[in-house]
């Protein structure tokens with residue numbers, strides 16, 4: 261199995277952390293500051309049966325200047341080049357206008373969109389259920405996968421799930 265997987269989500273939800281965890285090395289820049297990732301950084305995850313090219317995107321946000329606008333366009337152009345989209349959100353924060361903007365765009369995606377609810381280590385299971393229901397009421401996702409990118413919880417299940425979509 262092989263294909264391109266885009267990781268989308270607003271800044272700070274853990275996209276780079278996930279990519280780093282999966283690749284096992286620091287290939288994307290990580291920081292507490294939003295928008296550290298300025299470019300698409302690709303990691304190629306290879307096993308005996310899979311070759312998955314991950315595309316990290318600069319966080320999607322409302323652009324305030326030319327650089328911001330470039331970064332948002334860059335993230336959206338990735339959508340047209342991939343086979344599966346991972347839409348990553350944070351379990352410990354409510355859905356915001358940032359997410360709503362991305363959801364509107366994702367509704368037009370022609371490839372499967374997986375909802376990845378990250379940072380599950382930070383919330384009670386009841387809260388996780390609430391946040392998942394909130395997102396799934398907005399859009400139909402091909403799959404919903406809760407993970408902790410930081411601790412590596414359920415990340416291999418996510419790889420299996422996305423691999424099944426390729």
Ligand code: GDP
Pocket residue numbers: 269270271272273274275276277278289290291292294295296297319378379380381382407408409410411
């Ligand atoms: P990005 O902007 O989406 O690429 O987000 P980053 O990967 O840079 O992560 C933003 C912040 O969230 C960093 O401080 C990470 O350590 C933290 N973070 C990412 N994933 C998790 C997680 O699963 N659990 C917790 N507790 N923190 C996380």
Ligand code: MG
Pocket residue numbers: 275276277288289290296297316
């Ligand atoms: Mg990043």
